[in-house]
Each structure stands twice: as C-alpha cells, then as structure tokens.
Amino acid sequence: MRAEALKGHLDGLLLAALEDGPRHGYAVKEALRDTTGGKFDLPTGTVYPALHRLEQAGLISGSWSVVGGRRRRTYELTDEGRRSLAGARDHWQEFAAAISTALGGSPWPATN
Amino acid sequence: MAGHELIERHLQMLAERLPSSVVEELADGLTTSYEDQLERLGDRDSAARAALADFGDADTIATAFIRLSPGRGTAIRLLAIGPLVGLTWGAALVTGHTWAWSIPLSARLAFGLALSTAVLMLVVAVRERRHYQAVRLAALGGAGSVVILDSSILGTVAALLPPPSVLLLIALVASLVRILLVVRAAPALISRP
Structure with a gap:
C-alpha cells in the first residue's frame, strides 16, 4: 500500500505501534509492517521524522541507550499520547463504519 | 558486525x-x-x-527533518508577521511626519541594510531543503537582525519622543511582540540538536 494512503492516519498508527511498550525507530517500522501483514511497509527513513514530530507534540518521549556498541533512541507513549491514540481509535471506528455502510449500500446503523 | x-x-x-x-x-x-x-x-x-x-x-x-526544524518554523512566523509590523510602523511614521526627524543618512542606510539582511536570511531559512545547519544559522541571523531592527526603531522613538498616537502605540506593541517571539524561540534556535 502506498505511503500516501496513510496520510492523516500515520500518527495514530505510529502511536499504536508504541502501545505495547518502548520501541526504537526501526522496530516501530517493523511492528507497523507486521501488524498490517506487510500492507504498510514504510521506508525506514520516513518513520524517524514522523517520530520526531510526535515527540515535539509531546505524544511520545525519547531516550538514548547503548545497544551493541551503538547509540539507540527509544520512544514510548506519554499520557497525552495514550489519550491521542484512544481518540484516533474512536475517530477511525466512526469513520470506517460510516464509509463501510456507504460503500456497502446497507442502511446506516441505528443510533440511540 | x-x-x-x-x-x-x-x-x-x-x-x-x-x-x-x-x-x-x-x-x-x-x-x-x-x-x-x-x-x-x-x-x-x-x-x-x-x-x-x-x-x-x-x-x-x-x-x-528540516520541515520540523525550529529555525524554519521561526522564520515562517517572522516572515508572516513582518509585513504587518512594517505596515503599522509605516502608518505611524507617515502620520507622525517623520520626514522631519533628524536621522543621519548613515543610520537610515544601516536600517535598510539590516532590513534587507533579515528578509534575505529568513527567506533562506524557509527555502533551504538540504542542510539543517544552514537553516538554523540563517534563522538565527534573520531573527537576530529582526531584534536589532525593532530595538533600533524603539530606541529612536524613545530618543525623539514623537507626539503620541494610537498608530504609534500599535506599532510599538507590534515590535515588542516580535521581539518576544524571537526571545521565546531563541533557546531552540541556539541549541544544537
């Protein structure tokens, strides 16, 4: 799947990839690829600027460690990031349900 | 390995x-x-x-990465508000008959040079796409020039004490806000990531 298809959803996907615990950039990219069955296989280099953007926004925090003689930056969700992920999930489910209904031609789900 | x-x-x-x-x-x-x-x-x-x-x-x-750099963000903000600040000063100075002020030609030329430098450097900071450090330095230079410009004009007004007016007050506030904007951005611009 092309990277353009992810526009508007990349932040939520990256946050979801960090939900289970801290990961470094390459591991985030691999997690995203694995959880989508290889459909979202972003160029590794493009994941890092996106992670920096999320860090600037306060949604994730990064810390340095040394692994195998190399310096490695690992990211984890902040409380604000968890709230943002929950919001992204709610928004997506609402959006996907509406699109599925419209494309499927079935009636809109009943609302209370 | x-x-x-x-x-x-x-x-x-x-x-x-x-x-x-x-x-x-x-x-x-x-x-x-x-x-x-x-x-x-x-x-x-x-x-x-x-x-x-x-x-x-x-x-x-x-x-x-350059799109995310604080230097580029600061340069965009300064270029966006620059014309507004210039307009407020233009209106204040024209209505205040500033052509009668005794400002030496060398000072006027220095002001023009600083203004050109500020605009040039800020444009470079916004347009540069390949070198992060060039963006940082251009933004620093542009922001520094903006502070010099605003400080100079505030100093000139304080020294010459023109008749007060609403337009002059707006222009003074605009310059002060711009200086504050640069001061707030300065730590991120100065620190090397």
Missing part, C-alpha cells in the same frame, strides 16, 4: 545534511535494517542494497 561501504556512504551523505544526534539515530536504524537483510539474504552487497532501498534517499529524509 562490520558495516558496508554503501551504508557508510549513505550515512556520510546524511551527516552532511543533518545534526549529529539525528544521524546517530538514523545510523542505528539503517545498520539494524542491514543486519536483518544480511541474515535474510546472506550476502553483504545484496543486504546493503536492500537496506538502502528500504531506507529512502538522503534528500527526502533531510527535507522531512
């Missing part, structure tokens, strides 16, 4: 464009990717090519 010449060359290209901490992080990702590919393919050259193909080109990555 030993690296590969192609990987090293790619990292060198990134190092010429981006701050060292960013390159260190990218180097870890690229090397990990290379190691994964080597385990999968069993051949160093094929692994290096596969890792690089998956990683993306240096220009695209550098551009993405």
